[in-house]
Amino acid sequence: MEDRRKLYFFYDEKDETVFSKMQPIYTMLEEKGFTIMSQPNEANAIISVGEDGTFLQALRKTGFRNDCLYAGVSVTDETSFYCDFHIDHADKALAEITHTEIEVRKYPTIHVTIDDETSFYCLNEFSLRSSIIKTFAVDVFIDDLYFETFRGDGLVVSTPTGSTAYNKSLRGAVVDPMLPCYQVSELASLNNNSYRTLGSPFILSGNRTLTLRIAPGDSSYPVMGMDNEALSIQHVERVQIQLSDKPIKTVKLKNNSFWEKVQRTFL
Incomplete structure (x- = not known):
């Protein structure tokens, strides 16, 4: 772990319970030769303390860096996809990281562009x-192919x-993160003799x-969500989405693969 000695912790410092628990952890880490950074720019490991929502916010606030390692520390006993450690077991986590050969796990991200x-x-x-x-209407294109006109509540x-999150509640497929792809799911599509969509989620290659x-009459005030944060832009005409070249790197621990997390969470 020599190349991960500069750590930046992302959490709500106004949460007195979390704040008080972090102080002895800082001391323990510094005694082991780690440096606690006050800014994320020079850190080579960024650690969120909270739940999955905190992890997502840590990524956004630090610019989705792909030149450092991200890790999540949970503060509750609930199952979490992005938090591999628990705040009450910091000594155990440190021992596992420093004495065990860890692997780096890469999670794909998507890049979204609004009206260029x-x-x-x-x-x-x-x-x-x-x-x-x-309902509102959206023309869907795959590369240069006009695919369908969606009419309904929205698209995810x-x-x-992310296939285990919002997508799964829409009956989308759970997808192995080793596959370079992304998935499109419908929100309450309107299908009748006048309007027709595919009516099921579909998966696109990372090369697509x-x-x-968005239809002109429906583009004034769309609601757009980027992970757990809302984006407010008026008069949107076109959204372009691609698999990005910036995967997120996280710690891969023993008995903690993506599918083991799926099994623990849903089965």
């Missing part, structure tokens, strides 16, 4: 929904790791580009 102006990354999913109580585009063109 605003762009960002997502680790779980990007969602596009109507902001008013009515998820990564393989997905383009969503």
